[in-house]
Amino acid sequence: MAEATRRYGRRGAVVHAMAAIDTALWDIVGQTRNKPCFAVWGPRRERVRAYASVLFPDTPSEAAEIAASLAGRGFTAIKFGWGRFGRDEAHDLGLSRAIRGAIGEEVDLMVDAGRVWTAHEALRRAQRLFDEFAILWLEEPLDENDLDGYRRLAAATRGRIATGETEENFSHFDDLMDRGVEVIQPDVGRAGGLTVCRRLSERAAERAQWCVPHCFGSGVNLVASIHWTISAPEAPFVEYPFTPSPLRNELIDGIPPMQDGHVGLPQGAGLGIQVNPEIVARYRVA
Numbered sequence: 001m002a003e004a005t006r007r008y009g010r011r012g013a014v015v016h017a018m019a020a021i022d023t024a025l026w027d028i029v030g031q032t033r034n035k036p037c038f039a040v041w042g043p044r045r046e047r048v049r050a051y052a053s054v055l056f057p058d059t060p061s062e063a064a065e066i067a068a069s070l071a072g073r074g075f076t077a078i079k080f081g082w083g084r085f086g087r088d089e090a091h092d093l094g095l096s097r098a099i100r101g102a103i104g105e106e107v108d109l110m111v112d113a114g115r116v117w118t119a120h121e122a123l124r125r126a127q128r129l130f131d132e133f134a135i136l137w138l139e140e141p142l143d144e145n146d147l148d149g150y151r152r153l154a155a156a157t158r159g160r161i162a163t164g165e166t167e168e169n170f171s172h173f174d175d176l177m178d179r180g181v182e183v184i185q186p187d188v189g190r191a192g193g194l195t196v197c198r199r200l201s202e203r204a205a206e207r208a209q210w211c212v213p214h215c216f217g218s219g220v221n222l223v224a225s226i227h228w229t230i231s232a233p234e235a236p237f238v239e240y241p242f243t244p245s246p247l248r249n250e251l252i253d254g255i256p257p258m259q260d261g262h263v264g265l266p267q268g269a270g271l272g273i274q275v276n277p278e279i280v281a282r283y284r285v286a
Contacts, residue, residue, distance in 0.1 A: 022193025030270030050240040056083030060098035076261035081112025112139040119149030130159035154180030165214035201232035219252040
């Protein structure tokens with residue numbers, strides 16, 4: 001596929017289609033061998049830590065309620081993102097104080113700024129989030145094309161900067177890591193499928209950086225990412241979205257549940273999932 005698409009470009013929908021085919025082929029390999037995908041590759045752990053991924057609500061009280069509920073479910077790490085965050089500093093600080101107050105110091109907190117800031121604004125504001133709220137990482141504070149801004153921010157900030165969910169090939173992630181980004185976030189559905197994403201985990205581990213999958217998409221994406229992280233070197237987390245989404249929550253059966261802040265081994269051969277034909281029919285585009 002890589003050879004055949006060289007002349008007209010391996011970006012956008014072309015790479016996304018390649019990623020889907022690559023992931024489907026791994027599912028077939030697992031089913032043919034009667035093994036889960038992670039067992040085909042060789043598991044490195046019995047479970048992987050999950051972080052709850054949710055959107056910022058409008059008010060601090062809502063944020064505190066959501067955060068407390070997720071911590072009560074057993075999550076030991078929570079990420080809030082997007083919403084109105086980033087546009088008003090006082091509003092952002094109020095949300096962050098409410099969340100940290102609701103979950104205490106024992107639960108890790110991450111913030112996804114939703115590519116809302118310029119490099120100048122991020123340089124002014126990022127360190128306070130790390131210092132005052134002890135966030136584990138600051139995700140996508142800048143436009144994905146501002147590579148020099150990411151270099152400057154990573155060099156100036158005492159904390160992990162995360163990005164990469166829209167990137168599509170190996171060299172893009174290498175470039176981000178070269179610029180000091182400590183957490184790369186490939187998406188199985190965009191970055192060439194499981195083959196490329198597993199290589200990226202190995203590359204990040206070699207550089208003592210983190211590779212954490214972006215899973216805020218379909219249920220297929222989430223389960224594929226769980227198989228990948230179970231077998232990946234030094235995989236600190238898998239994203240576990242906690243928002244309404246028929247394509248994630250209803251499209252398939254077989255999503256491993258979160259227990260005690262972790263996701264265990266998926267069951268069944270291949271990806272171990274069954275697609276719900278009613279959901280496929282509902283969202284099919286002819």
